[in-house]
Amino acid sequence: MMKAGLKRSNAPIFWGLFGAGGMLSALFGPVLVFITGIAVPLGLLLPKGAMSYPKMQAFAQNFIGKSFIFAVIALFLWFAAHRIFHSLHEIGIHAGLGAKLICYGSAFASTVIAAYVLLVLGF
Amino acid sequence: MSENHKIIEIEVLRYNPESDDEPHLEVYKVPFSDDMSVLQGAQYIKDNFDGSLTFRWSCRMAICGSCGMMINGIPKLSCETFLRDYYPSRIRIEAMANFPIEKDLVVDLSGFIEKLESIQPYIIAKEPRTLEQGEYLQTPEEFNRYIQFTSCINCTLCYAACPQFGLNPDFIGPAAIALLHRYNMDSRDGAAAQRMELVASEEGVFNCSAVGYCSEVCPKHVDPANAVNINKTNAAKDYFLRFLSPKGGSK
Numbered sequence: 001m002m003k004a005g006l007k008r009s010n011a012p013i014f015w016g017l018f019g020a021g022g023m024l025s026a027l028f029g030p031v032l033v034f035i036t037g038i039a040v041p042l043g044l045l046l047p048k049g050a051m052s053y054p055k056m057q058a059f060a061q062n063f064i065g066k067s068f069i070f071a072v073i074a075l076f077l078w079f080a081a082h083r084i085f086h087s088l089h090e091i092g093i094h095a096g097l098g099a100k101l102i103c104y105g106s107a108f109a110s111t112v113i114a115a116y117v118l119l120v121l122g123f
Numbered sequence: 124m125s126e127n128h129k130i131i132e133i134e135v136l137r138y139n140p141e142s143d144d145e146p147h148l149e150v151y152k153v154p155f156s157d158d159m160s161v162l163q164g165a166q167y168i169k170d171n172f173d174g175s176l177t178f179r180w181s182c183r184m185a186i187c188g189s190c191g192m193m194i195n196g197i198p199k200l201s202c203e204t205f206l207r208d209y210y211p212s213r214i215r216i217e218a219m220a221n222f223p224i225e226k227d228l229v230v231d232l233s234g235f236i237e238k239l240e241s242i243q244p245y246i247i248a249k250e251p252r253t254l255e256q257g258e259y260l261q262t263p264e265e266f267n268r269y270i271q272f273t274s275c276i277n278c279t280l281c282y283a284a285c286p287q288f289g290l291n292p293d294f295i296g297p298a299a300i301a302l303l304h305r306y307n308m309d310s311r312d313g314a315a316a317q318r319m320e321l322v323a324s325e326e327g328v329f330n331c332s333a334v335g336y337c338s339e340v341c342p343k344h345v346d347p348a349n350a351v352n353i354n355k356t357n358a359a360k361d362y363f364l365r366f367l368s369p370k371g372g373s374k
């Protein structure tokens with residue numbers, strides 16, 4: 001006896017981005033925080049100028065570097081958006097469509113901006 | 124009861140739909156011995172203080188699944204939870220969370236029963252066999268794939284534990300999905316595609332935010348959270364690959 005009128009959930013799209021972002025942030029998040037936030041500013045471990053402007057620009061102009069930056073920015077944000085949206089729900093804020101738009105909308109907007117900036121930087 | 128019995132205070136959530144506007148707590152002082160369960164404590168109250176106290180029970184040995192309640196806020200079977208483990212503190216027993224209360228500790232399970240029916244909890248033969256062809260054979264390996272998910276006793280403690288079910292009572296929920304998974308994993312069954320419609324629906328697995336408390340409170344180690352998780356992956360695959368394989372039962 002199957003229930004009638006079942007609507008397919010679109011969650012797999014968001015859940016997929018969430019899963020991919022979660023995996024990526026678990027793998028790279030801490031080390032990125034360490035490199036960009038601690039090691040480079042304090043001049044620890046890494047050679048001087050490891051993140052100098054020309055180096056970073058070259059990295060962002062390289063196809064693989066570009067893809068990496070894009071994936072890290074976009075997927076981290078989709079991961080965060082999903083997590084925040086569900087946490088809001090869990091602590092009893094059922095803002096529904098509004099919260100959904102803010103959470104996923106900002107991830108979407110940032111994804112578009114990241115893609116645009118990376119493309120404008122050229123190859 | 125002999126004098127050397129200890130006395131424990133049991134605070135009970137009472138609700139009589141005919142006279143009460145809302146549930147309230149009442150405290151009873153119950154003499155107990157070391158071998159007394161919380162269920163026996165409730166029974167003592169019913170026999171000695173208030174015969175109208177209402178609760179469900181049957182087997183008294185963690186088999187029938189009817190005696191679930193919140194014990195100090197944690198969903199547990201009251202027949203396998205002992206008063207001695209709480210003494211000398213006061214113990215609070217309440218109807219299972221997330222369900223409408225019918226009376227005192229009895230909750231309305233009709234929504235859960237409907238969910239159990241909705242998953243088609245029976246084998247829908249992959250290749251129907253005639254009597255002459257004999258029985259359906261299964262290897263121990265095939266058996267092992269689903270046996271864990273057959274242990275559910277429908278106590279619904281996992282529903283009382285699930286915050287997402289609390290927020291959305293339409294969510295099919297842990298035990299029903301575990302049972303659904305039990306049939307999907309059975310080598311004799313061929314209806315996984317039919318059941319996918321429910322799994323992938325808005326009432327389905329994506330209500331779960333991987334809290335995992337359901338598996339923690341399950342007295343039978345069914346691990347419903349695992350069943351839900353596996354079916355999230357299955358539903359996501361079905362979502363993206365459904366256009367490639369025309370056989371799925373979902374739209």
Ligand code: SF4
Binds near residue numbers: 277
């Ligand atoms: S899965 Fe476990 S907790 Fe949930 S109803 Fe079945 S036996 Fe009870």
Ligand code: FES
Binds near residue numbers: 188189190201
């Ligand atoms: S009375 Fe049967 S499980 Fe507790």
